[in-house]
Amino acid sequence: MRFRPRRYQCPNCQWDFAFRKKRCCPGCGTLLLIASDMPTDAELTAIKSFWMWEPVKEKWDYIRDWEEHKREAMRRFEQHTQVWRTELVKAEEKLHPPTRWIQ
Ligand SMILES: [Zn+2]
Numbered sequence: 001m002r003f004r005p006r007r008y009q010c011p012n013c014q015w016d017f018a019f020r021k022k023r024c025c026p027g028c029g030t031l032l033l034i035a036s037d038m039p040t041d042a043e044l045t046a047i048k049s050f051w052m053w054e055p056v057k058e059k060w061d062y063i064r065d066w067e068e069h070k071r072e073a074m075r076r077f078e079q080h081t082q083v084w085r086t087e088l089v090k091a092e093e094k095l096h097p098p099t100r101w102i103q
Pocket residue numbers: 010011012013014015025026027028029030
């Protein structure tokens with residue numbers, strides 16, 4: 001069996017390719033980042049806007065402003081943590097109901 005590399009389609013020019021040229025679309029040169037490129041935060045801050053491969057959605061996501069994107073992700077994470085804590089407290093109460101009435 002031959003190894004078949006994953007194919008991507010450029011979100012800009014629709015070029016279908018398996019390998020990028022220096023992180024860029026071989027067709028139009030648009031910067032297309034994949035997580036395995038391991039771009040540093042400083043690099044992304046400098047680039048600011050770019051396309052990034054979203055493996056879960058299997059599509060390219062356009063990051064308009066990396067700083068903004070990070071803030072948004074952080075906010076979502078905080079909300080998520082908040083919901084999670086609330087759920088945890090509820091579960092805890094179910095397990096150990098308030099015992100004030102016993103005394
Ligand atoms: Zn392209």
